[in-house]
Amino acid sequence: MTRLLLVGAGHAHAQVLRDWAAAPRPGVQLALVGPHALAPYSGMVPGWLAGAYRFEQIVIDFAALARAAGAAFVAGEAVALDAARRTLTLADGRALGYDVLSLNIGSTLHVPALDGCTVLPMRPLDRLRQRYGAVLDALAREPARGLAVTAVGGGAAGCETLLAVLARLRAAAPRLHLDARLVARGDALLPGLARGAARRMQAALTRAGVEVHAGRDFDATQDAPPGSLVLWATGAQAHGWPARSGLACDDAGFVRIDALLRSPSHPEVHAAGDCAAWAEPLPKAGVFAVRMGPVLSRNLRAALGDGDALAYRPQRRHLALLATADGRAIASWGRASAEGAWVWRCKDRIDRGFVARHAPR
Protein backbone atom coordinates (compact mmCIF):
# COMPACT_ATOMS: atom_id res chain seq x y z
CA MET A 1 0.00 0.00 0.00
CA THR A 2 1.31 3.46 -0.85
CA ARG A 3 0.66 6.02 1.90
CA LEU A 4 -0.63 9.48 0.98
CA LEU A 5 -0.78 11.79 3.97
CA LEU A 6 -2.69 15.09 3.84
CA VAL A 7 -1.87 17.50 6.66
CA GLY A 8 -4.32 20.34 7.34
CA ALA A 9 -8.06 20.69 6.74
CA GLY A 10 -7.55 23.56 4.32
CA HIS A 11 -9.40 24.69 1.21
CA ALA A 12 -7.19 22.72 -1.20
CA HIS A 13 -7.46 19.46 0.74
CA ALA A 14 -11.24 19.76 0.82
CA GLN A 15 -11.14 19.51 -2.95
CA VAL A 16 -8.62 16.67 -2.94
CA LEU A 17 -10.97 14.64 -0.73
CA ARG A 18 -13.95 15.45 -2.95
CA ASP A 19 -12.01 14.39 -5.99
CA TRP A 20 -10.91 11.17 -4.24
CA ALA A 21 -14.51 10.41 -3.28
CA ALA A 22 -15.55 10.77 -6.94
CA ALA A 23 -12.64 8.68 -8.25
CA PRO A 24 -10.95 6.56 -5.56
CA ARG A 25 -7.57 5.08 -6.35
CA PRO A 26 -7.06 1.50 -5.22
CA GLY A 27 -3.80 0.60 -3.50
CA VAL A 28 -3.47 3.95 -1.74
CA GLN A 29 -3.86 4.41 2.01
CA LEU A 30 -5.16 7.96 2.38
CA ALA A 31 -5.28 9.88 5.67
CA LEU A 32 -5.95 13.49 6.62
CA VAL A 33 -4.58 15.05 9.81
CA GLY A 34 -6.39 18.02 11.35
CA PRO A 35 -6.98 19.31 14.86
CA HIS A 36 -10.78 19.45 14.42
CA ALA A 37 -13.23 17.68 12.15
CA LEU A 38 -15.11 20.95 11.50
CA ALA A 39 -13.04 23.60 9.72
CA PRO A 40 -14.49 27.10 9.21
CA TYR A 41 -14.59 28.50 5.69
CA SER A 42 -12.77 31.83 5.93
CA GLY A 43 -15.00 33.75 3.50
CA MET A 44 -17.95 33.31 5.87
CA VAL A 45 -16.12 34.10 9.12
CA PRO A 46 -16.96 37.83 9.09
CA GLY A 47 -20.64 36.95 8.47
CA TRP A 48 -20.55 34.53 11.39
CA LEU A 49 -18.85 37.13 13.64
CA ALA A 50 -21.62 39.58 12.70
CA GLY A 51 -24.30 37.02 13.57
CA ALA A 52 -25.52 36.49 9.98
CA TYR A 53 -24.60 32.78 10.12
CA ARG A 54 -24.50 30.12 12.81
CA PHE A 55 -21.11 28.42 13.23
CA GLU A 56 -22.53 25.15 11.84
CA GLN A 57 -23.36 26.97 8.58
CA ILE A 58 -19.79 28.08 7.88
CA VAL A 59 -17.86 24.87 8.47
CA ILE A 60 -16.71 22.02 6.27
CA ASP A 61 -16.97 18.62 7.93
CA PHE A 62 -13.63 17.02 7.13
CA ALA A 63 -14.36 13.80 9.01
CA ALA A 64 -17.37 13.25 6.71
CA LEU A 65 -15.40 14.28 3.62
CA ALA A 66 -12.63 11.86 4.59
CA ARG A 67 -15.15 9.06 5.11
CA ALA A 68 -16.64 9.65 1.68
CA ALA A 69 -13.15 9.53 0.16
CA GLY A 70 -12.29 6.27 1.94
CA ALA A 71 -9.67 8.16 3.95
CA ALA A 72 -8.87 8.06 7.66
CA PHE A 73 -9.46 11.30 9.55
CA VAL A 74 -6.68 11.58 12.13
CA ALA A 75 -7.63 14.09 14.83
CA GLY A 76 -4.38 15.72 15.84
CA GLU A 77 -1.97 18.58 15.33
CA ALA A 78 1.33 18.14 13.53
CA VAL A 79 4.22 19.60 15.51
CA ALA A 80 7.27 18.29 13.65
CA LEU A 81 8.30 16.82 10.35
CA ASP A 82 11.46 14.93 9.51
CA ALA A 83 11.49 15.27 5.74
CA ALA A 84 14.57 13.03 5.35
CA ARG A 85 12.93 10.17 7.29
CA ARG A 86 9.44 10.92 5.93
CA THR A 87 7.96 11.05 9.41
CA LEU A 88 5.37 13.47 10.77
CA THR A 89 5.00 13.83 14.54
CA LEU A 90 1.75 14.88 16.21
CA ALA A 91 1.36 16.85 19.44
CA ASP A 92 0.33 13.67 21.32
CA GLY A 93 3.57 11.92 20.28
CA ARG A 94 2.16 9.77 17.47
CA ALA A 95 4.48 9.38 14.46
CA LEU A 96 3.03 8.96 10.97
CA GLY A 97 5.05 7.76 7.98
CA TYR A 98 4.25 8.56 4.37
CA ASP A 99 5.31 7.98 0.80
CA VAL A 100 3.68 11.17 -0.49
CA LEU A 101 2.87 14.13 1.74
CA SER A 102 0.72 17.20 1.15
CA LEU A 103 0.68 20.27 3.40
CA ASN A 104 -2.32 22.65 3.48
CA ILE A 105 -1.97 24.00 7.00
CA GLY A 106 -2.73 27.67 6.38
CA SER A 107 -0.92 30.36 8.33
CA THR A 108 -0.87 31.74 11.84
CA LEU A 109 -0.31 34.97 13.77
CA HIS A 110 2.18 35.74 16.48
CA VAL A 111 0.21 37.87 18.89
CA PRO A 112 1.76 39.89 21.72
CA ALA A 113 0.49 39.39 25.27
CA LEU A 114 -1.57 42.44 26.22
CA ASP A 115 -2.19 42.69 29.95
CA GLY A 116 -5.75 43.43 30.95
CA CYS A 117 -7.14 43.14 27.39
CA THR A 118 -9.02 40.44 25.55
CA VAL A 119 -7.21 39.59 22.34
CA LEU A 120 -8.94 37.75 19.50
CA PRO A 121 -6.36 36.56 16.94
CA MET A 122 -8.00 36.03 13.55
CA ARG A 123 -5.82 33.03 12.76
CA PRO A 124 -5.97 30.13 13.23
CA LEU A 125 -9.68 30.40 12.53
CA ASP A 126 -10.70 27.22 14.32
CA ARG A 127 -9.70 28.62 17.73
CA LEU A 128 -11.62 31.84 17.21
CA ARG A 129 -15.02 30.28 17.99
CA GLN A 130 -14.25 29.55 21.63
CA ARG A 131 -12.63 32.92 22.27
CA TYR A 132 -15.37 34.94 20.59
CA GLY A 133 -18.05 32.96 22.42
CA ALA A 134 -16.33 33.81 25.72
CA VAL A 135 -16.36 37.55 24.86
CA LEU A 136 -20.08 37.50 24.01
CA ASP A 137 -20.91 35.45 27.14
CA ALA A 138 -18.95 37.82 29.39
CA LEU A 139 -20.79 40.79 27.94
CA ALA A 140 -24.15 39.11 28.46
CA ARG A 141 -23.24 38.22 32.08
CA GLU A 142 -21.83 41.60 33.04
CA PRO A 143 -23.19 44.33 30.77
CA ALA A 144 -20.63 47.14 30.46
CA ARG A 145 -21.31 50.80 29.74
CA GLY A 146 -18.49 51.20 27.30
CA LEU A 147 -15.96 49.11 25.44
CA ALA A 148 -12.90 50.02 23.40
CA VAL A 149 -12.54 47.79 20.34
CA THR A 150 -9.34 47.98 18.31
CA ALA A 151 -8.54 46.07 15.13
CA VAL A 152 -4.88 45.71 14.23
CA GLY A 153 -4.31 45.27 10.51
CA GLY A 154 -5.62 47.26 7.54
CA GLY A 155 -6.17 44.30 5.19
CA ALA A 156 -9.48 42.69 4.35
CA ALA A 157 -9.52 40.56 7.51
CA GLY A 158 -8.93 43.53 9.87
CA CYS A 159 -11.57 45.74 8.25
CA GLU A 160 -14.22 43.05 7.80
CA THR A 161 -13.87 41.54 11.24
CA LEU A 162 -13.98 44.92 12.97
CA LEU A 163 -17.19 45.89 11.17
CA ALA A 164 -18.65 42.46 11.93
CA VAL A 165 -17.81 42.52 15.64
CA LEU A 166 -19.14 46.07 16.03
CA ALA A 167 -22.44 45.10 14.35
CA ARG A 168 -22.78 42.06 16.63
CA LEU A 169 -22.00 44.03 19.80
CA ARG A 170 -24.45 46.78 18.82
CA ALA A 171 -27.19 44.23 18.20
CA ALA A 172 -26.45 42.39 21.46
CA ALA A 173 -26.08 45.49 23.65
CA PRO A 174 -27.69 48.56 22.01
CA ARG A 175 -26.77 50.82 24.97
CA LEU A 176 -23.12 49.84 25.01
CA HIS A 177 -20.89 52.75 24.01
CA LEU A 178 -18.25 51.50 21.56
CA ASP A 179 -14.98 53.31 21.05
CA ALA A 180 -13.71 51.73 17.84
CA ARG A 181 -10.45 52.15 16.01
CA LEU A 182 -8.40 50.42 13.37
CA VAL A 183 -4.62 50.63 13.33
CA ALA A 184 -2.81 49.87 10.07
CA ARG A 185 0.92 49.97 9.44
CA GLY A 186 0.44 50.80 5.75
CA ASP A 187 -0.71 54.21 4.60
CA ALA A 188 -3.66 52.77 2.69
CA LEU A 189 -6.35 50.27 3.65
CA LEU A 190 -6.76 47.01 1.69
CA PRO A 191 -3.29 46.85 0.09
CA GLY A 192 -3.35 44.91 -3.16
CA LEU A 193 -7.05 45.55 -3.82
CA ALA A 194 -8.65 48.24 -6.01
CA ARG A 195 -8.24 51.80 -4.73
CA GLY A 196 -11.96 52.34 -5.08
CA ALA A 197 -12.55 49.37 -2.77
CA ALA A 198 -10.24 50.94 -0.18
CA ARG A 199 -12.16 54.24 -0.41
CA ARG A 200 -15.45 52.42 -0.01
CA MET A 201 -14.08 50.51 2.99
CA GLN A 202 -12.87 53.75 4.59
CA ALA A 203 -16.39 55.16 4.18
CA ALA A 204 -17.97 52.01 5.66
CA LEU A 205 -15.64 52.23 8.66
CA THR A 206 -16.49 55.90 9.14
CA ARG A 207 -20.22 55.10 8.99
CA ALA A 208 -19.67 52.49 11.68
CA GLY A 209 -17.94 55.07 13.89
CA VAL A 210 -14.41 53.70 13.47
CA GLU A 211 -11.38 55.98 13.77
CA VAL A 212 -8.75 54.82 11.30
CA HIS A 213 -5.09 55.27 12.27
CA ALA A 214 -3.14 54.40 9.13
CA GLY A 215 0.61 54.60 8.57
CA ARG A 216 1.71 53.65 12.06
CA ASP A 217 2.36 50.59 14.22
CA PHE A 218 0.03 49.39 16.94
CA ASP A 219 0.99 50.91 20.27
CA ALA A 220 -0.47 49.04 23.25
CA THR A 221 -0.44 52.10 25.51
CA GLN A 222 -2.66 54.24 23.32
CA ASP A 223 -4.52 51.57 21.33
CA ALA A 224 -5.36 48.98 23.97
CA PRO A 225 -6.44 50.53 27.27
CA PRO A 226 -7.18 47.99 30.05
CA GLY A 227 -10.44 46.14 29.46
CA SER A 228 -10.42 46.65 25.69
CA LEU A 229 -11.09 44.09 23.00
CA VAL A 230 -8.31 43.74 20.44
CA LEU A 231 -8.90 42.02 17.10
CA TRP A 232 -5.52 40.90 15.80
CA ALA A 233 -5.54 40.60 12.01
CA THR A 234 -2.05 41.46 10.81
CA GLY A 235 -0.41 39.66 7.86
CA ALA A 236 -0.23 35.87 7.69
CA GLN A 237 2.79 34.28 9.36
CA ALA A 238 4.21 30.80 8.84
CA HIS A 239 3.78 27.93 11.29
CA GLY A 240 7.17 27.24 12.86
CA TRP A 241 7.72 23.51 12.33
CA PRO A 242 8.01 23.26 8.50
CA ALA A 243 11.11 25.49 8.58
CA ARG A 244 12.74 23.02 10.99
CA SER A 245 11.83 19.96 8.90
CA GLY A 246 14.56 20.03 6.28
CA LEU A 247 12.11 21.23 3.60
CA ALA A 248 13.21 24.22 1.53
CA CYS A 249 11.39 27.26 2.94
CA ASP A 250 11.52 30.98 2.19
CA ASP A 251 12.89 33.51 4.68
CA ALA A 252 9.51 33.83 6.36
CA GLY A 253 9.24 30.05 6.88
CA PHE A 254 6.69 29.26 4.14
CA VAL A 255 7.29 26.00 2.24
CA ARG A 256 8.78 26.63 -1.18
CA ILE A 257 6.93 25.04 -4.08
CA ASP A 258 7.61 24.69 -7.80
CA ALA A 259 5.09 25.02 -10.63
CA LEU A 260 3.77 21.52 -9.83
CA LEU A 261 3.14 22.53 -6.17
CA ARG A 262 6.03 20.25 -5.11
CA SER A 263 8.84 20.98 -2.73
CA PRO A 264 12.02 21.60 -4.74
CA SER A 265 14.05 19.92 -1.99
CA HIS A 266 11.72 16.90 -1.42
CA PRO A 267 9.58 16.19 -4.52
CA GLU A 268 7.39 13.70 -2.61
CA VAL A 269 6.14 16.65 -0.55
CA HIS A 270 3.50 19.04 -1.93
CA ALA A 271 2.12 22.22 -0.39
CA ALA A 272 -0.79 24.53 -1.22
CA GLY A 273 -2.54 27.61 0.10
CA ASP A 274 -1.21 30.04 2.67
CA CYS A 275 1.57 27.70 3.91
CA ALA A 276 3.18 27.55 0.46
CA ALA A 277 5.68 30.01 -1.03
CA TRP A 278 5.23 30.38 -4.78
CA ALA A 279 8.19 31.76 -6.78
CA GLU A 280 6.61 35.23 -6.70
CA PRO A 281 4.72 35.99 -3.52
CA LEU A 282 0.97 35.41 -3.86
CA PRO A 283 -1.62 37.10 -1.67
CA LYS A 284 -2.45 34.95 1.36
CA ALA A 285 -6.08 34.59 0.34
CA GLY A 286 -8.40 31.62 0.32
CA VAL A 287 -9.14 32.04 -3.39
CA PHE A 288 -5.58 30.95 -4.21
CA ALA A 289 -5.83 27.89 -1.99
CA VAL A 290 -9.16 27.04 -3.67
CA ARG A 291 -7.70 27.39 -7.18
CA MET A 292 -4.71 25.21 -6.24
CA GLY A 293 -7.04 22.41 -5.07
CA PRO A 294 -7.78 20.66 -8.40
CA VAL A 295 -4.14 20.99 -9.54
CA LEU A 296 -2.93 19.58 -6.22
CA SER A 297 -5.31 16.65 -6.49
CA ARG A 298 -4.17 15.80 -9.98
CA ASN A 299 -0.50 16.16 -9.05
CA LEU A 300 -0.84 13.95 -5.97
CA ARG A 301 -2.29 11.28 -8.27
CA ALA A 302 0.65 11.82 -10.64
CA ALA A 303 3.08 11.44 -7.72
CA LEU A 304 1.40 8.07 -7.06
CA GLY A 305 2.05 7.05 -10.67
CA ASP A 306 -1.36 7.97 -12.06
CA GLY A 307 -1.26 10.39 -15.04
CA ASP A 308 0.78 13.53 -15.66
CA ALA A 309 1.25 16.44 -13.30
CA LEU A 310 -0.18 19.82 -14.24
CA ALA A 311 1.50 23.21 -13.80
CA TYR A 312 -0.36 25.65 -11.54
CA ARG A 313 -0.89 29.10 -13.03
CA PRO A 314 -1.95 31.72 -10.50
CA GLN A 315 -4.70 34.05 -11.62
CA ARG A 316 -3.45 37.60 -12.34
CA ARG A 317 -6.48 39.21 -10.74
CA HIS A 318 -8.71 37.86 -8.07
CA LEU A 319 -12.19 38.77 -6.97
CA ALA A 320 -12.42 39.92 -3.36
CA LEU A 321 -15.85 40.33 -1.76
CA LEU A 322 -15.78 42.11 1.57
CA ALA A 323 -18.76 42.16 3.90
CA THR A 324 -19.47 45.45 5.64
CA ALA A 325 -21.94 43.97 8.17
CA ASP A 326 -24.75 46.31 7.15
CA GLY A 327 -26.41 44.06 4.59
CA ARG A 328 -23.96 45.21 1.96
CA ALA A 329 -20.53 44.22 0.64
CA ILE A 330 -17.68 45.67 -1.41
CA ALA A 331 -16.30 43.96 -4.52
CA SER A 332 -12.76 44.43 -5.82
CA TRP A 333 -11.60 43.02 -9.16
CA GLY A 334 -8.36 44.32 -10.68
CA ARG A 335 -8.78 48.10 -10.59
CA ALA A 336 -12.58 48.00 -10.48
CA SER A 337 -14.76 48.12 -7.42
CA ALA A 338 -18.47 48.07 -6.61
CA GLU A 339 -20.62 48.10 -3.50
CA GLY A 340 -24.17 47.38 -2.47
CA ALA A 341 -26.71 44.93 -1.10
CA TRP A 342 -26.46 43.01 -4.38
CA VAL A 343 -22.74 42.41 -3.76
CA TRP A 344 -23.57 40.93 -0.35
CA ARG A 345 -26.24 38.69 -1.92
CA CYS A 346 -23.71 37.57 -4.50
CA LYS A 347 -21.06 36.86 -1.84
CA ASP A 348 -23.59 35.02 0.31
CA ARG A 349 -24.61 32.82 -2.64
CA ILE A 350 -20.99 32.02 -3.61
CA ASP A 351 -19.93 31.26 -0.04
CA ARG A 352 -22.96 29.11 0.80
CA GLY A 353 -22.42 27.28 -2.49
CA PHE A 354 -18.79 26.51 -1.60
CA VAL A 355 -19.70 25.05 1.77
CA ALA A 356 -22.68 23.14 0.32
CA ARG A 357 -20.46 21.54 -2.33
CA HIS A 358 -18.35 20.05 0.47
CA ALA A 359 -21.25 18.94 2.66
CA PRO A 360 -21.73 15.21 3.35
CA ARG A 361 -24.21 13.56 0.94
Ligand SMILES: Cc1cc2nc3c(=O)[nH]c(=O)nc-3n(C[C@H](O)[C@H](O)[C@H](O)COP(=O)(O)OP(=O)(O)OC[C@H]3O[C@@H](n4cnc5c(N)ncnc54)[C@H](O)[C@@H]3O)c2cc1C
Ligand atom coordinates in the same frame (compact mmCIF):
# COMPACT_ATOMS: atom_id res chain seq x y z
C1 LIG B 1 -11.29 36.78 9.16
C2 LIG B 1 -10.73 36.37 7.84
C3 LIG B 1 -11.52 36.46 6.70
C4 LIG B 1 -11.00 36.08 5.48
N1 LIG B 1 -11.80 36.20 4.36
C5 LIG B 1 -11.31 35.82 3.17
C6 LIG B 1 -12.12 35.94 1.99
O1 LIG B 1 -13.27 36.39 2.04
N2 LIG B 1 -11.58 35.53 0.82
C7 LIG B 1 -10.31 35.04 0.73
O2 LIG B 1 -9.87 34.69 -0.36
N3 LIG B 1 -9.52 34.94 1.82
C8 LIG B 1 -9.97 35.30 3.03
N4 LIG B 1 -9.18 35.21 4.15
C9 LIG B 1 -7.84 34.61 4.04
C10 LIG B 1 -8.01 33.11 4.16
O3 LIG B 1 -8.50 32.80 5.44
C11 LIG B 1 -6.75 32.30 4.00
O4 LIG B 1 -5.99 32.78 2.95
C12 LIG B 1 -7.17 30.86 3.71
O5 LIG B 1 -7.89 30.33 4.80
C13 LIG B 1 -5.98 29.99 3.43
O6 LIG B 1 -6.47 28.74 3.09
P1 LIG B 1 -5.61 27.45 3.35
O7 LIG B 1 -6.36 26.36 2.66
O8 LIG B 1 -4.22 27.69 2.97
O9 LIG B 1 -5.61 27.26 4.93
P2 LIG B 1 -6.76 27.27 6.01
O10 LIG B 1 -8.09 27.48 5.41
O11 LIG B 1 -6.31 28.21 7.07
O12 LIG B 1 -6.73 25.81 6.57
C14 LIG B 1 -5.61 25.29 7.24
C15 LIG B 1 -6.04 24.11 8.06
O13 LIG B 1 -4.90 23.46 8.57
C16 LIG B 1 -5.11 23.15 9.92
N5 LIG B 1 -3.81 23.13 10.60
C17 LIG B 1 -3.05 24.19 10.94
N6 LIG B 1 -1.95 23.78 11.57
C18 LIG B 1 -2.01 22.43 11.60
C19 LIG B 1 -1.15 21.43 12.13
N7 LIG B 1 -0.03 21.76 12.75
N8 LIG B 1 -1.52 20.13 12.02
C20 LIG B 1 -2.68 19.80 11.38
N9 LIG B 1 -3.53 20.70 10.87
C21 LIG B 1 -3.19 22.00 10.97
C22 LIG B 1 -6.02 24.23 10.46
O14 LIG B 1 -6.71 23.76 11.57
C23 LIG B 1 -6.92 24.46 9.25
O15 LIG B 1 -8.04 23.61 9.29
C24 LIG B 1 -9.67 35.60 5.38
C25 LIG B 1 -8.88 35.50 6.53
C26 LIG B 1 -9.40 35.89 7.76
C27 LIG B 1 -8.52 35.79 8.99
